[in-house]
Amino acid sequence: MNSLFSLVPAERGPIVNIREQGLSSLEITLSITGYRPLVKTGDSVSKAQKVANDPEGKMPSVHSSVSGIVTDIKNDFISIREKGERVADPLEFDMRNAGGMLESLRDGGINIRPLKQGATLIINAIPKEAGLDGHRFLIEEFNDIMLEGLACLNNALSPKACALALPKGMDWTLSGCVGHEIDPVYPNGLNAMVVKAVTGKEMPPDVCVINAATLYRIGRTLHGRRAVTDIMVKVGSTLFLTPVGTQVGLLVKMAGFGISNHDRVILDGPLSGEAVYTLRHGVGPETQGVSVVAAGPEPTIMDSPCVGCGECVIRCPARIQPNMISRHAEFGLFENTLNYSIAACFECGLCTYWCTAQRPVLQYIRLAKKELSKKPILEDLRK
Structure with missing residues (x-):
């Protein structure tokens, strides 16, 4: 079986606890895209303290995984440097209904x-x-x-x-x-x-x-009556127990990877994951792994036209037409993708993997979903 497609769990090996690796301090980066920060730069925060929430009250709150000082806040990220051992008060759970x-x-x-x-x-x-x-x-x-x-x-x-x-x-x-x-x-x-x-x-x-x-x-x-601050993240063959927000650069380095120009570092797997644009990007609470795709003489995907081979249609487990969806999304005709059942796509990435022309098919589909989710067209795309 092609190892890229095998989902057989590996034999259990040792767990590397990031907190036991002798780091003098840890800087975490929490993703807050679309969230409202509840702290400001320079604030002291406690471990498991809520630092951002969704203004619409639909998405889960964001909590600090370390005790420390807020060093930076951007539209998409909060950075916190570890300092001290403060822990937030226990959460109150409404068990009545x-x-x-x-x-x-x-x-x-x-x-x-x-x-x-x-x-x-x-x-x-x-x-x-x-x-x-x-x-x-x-x-x-x-x-x-x-x-x-x-x-x-x-x-x-x-x-x-x-x-x-x-x-x-x-x-x-x-x-x-x-x-x-x-x-x-x-x-x-x-x-x-x-x-x-x-x-x-x-x-x-x-x-x-x-x-x-x-x-x-x-x-x-x-x-524990507190937000979970540590998660299991697999990097290569190494399983880390690490705080939410640990920067991917630290994890890939500790796993023994050397990152060169044009290598790609991906949250989760190379087929359905998402590449990060900086090694300071932190792992999220639902991140299961970090993958490294080494650069080769040929780019993994290219800005090339669809050749109409139909390979993506044949391989699509949802039985939709990724070729047509990507063609319309490429030219900003996002609403047209609704005619090709874009909501049925569960983003497995096989269309991009098998694309003869090496087009970023999945990326075009995700772009279309993101643009459609801004409009009251298809509620399913905002879930």
Whole structure:
């Protein structure tokens, strides 16, 4: 099997705890695009303190993962240098009703938008891409914490059924969840593919999916009464336990990578991840890995016209026409992409991988989705 497409979890190795590596101080970078900062430059902040929130109250709040001093605030980032050992006061969780419980989780940094009342709940424990298997450690070592998170979701959502999607051959279990083994080949670990494998239906409205790492974060948030500040991030073959916001430059260096000109550093995997434009970019709370794509004599993608070979259409698991969507998006005809079912795209990246002309097909699709989300056209694109 092509290693790029294999989702078989690797054997567990040692965990590298960033905080135990003798660093004199750590500078984190938190993404706050579209958020409202709650602190200003020079402020002292505590570990797990809320530093930014969504003015519309839809997205999870942003919390500092270290105790320190705010060194810089931009439209998209907050930088904090570690200093001291202050810890924020415990969070208050409204356990009186389902809505209050979910809002408490959102305020604690959990994205609750995928969750639905009375739906089938699927816990996705399949690696998103090859190598992004850090949740293996979570589900094997912190099963009790994950069960605490599952109990919370059962109380808040009253799901009609719970399922655990796991790679074929793994013996992972979660009490109360029916196990579904899925062939560990990309893109079978993406949520849309998992839903189809578990339910036999495509995009059913009565199903919601969260990954195993999110379930862990829910359980840990409830257990510790504070926002989760440390996450598991896989870089190459090294699994790091590191604060949210740790800069990717530090992680790739500690993993043994040397970055040269025109190399690409990507949050998550090379097929569906997103490249960062600076090594100061921090990992987010839902980041599962950091990938490095070395530069070659030929660019990985080029600004070239579509040759109409149809390879992206043949490879598309959503059975849409990425070629036509990218053509319209390329020339700013974003609303035209609605005629080609752009909302059905779950951004697996296979269109770009197999493109004969090496066009940035997925990037054009993401551009179109972003532009459409600014208009009251398609609510699904803003989820």
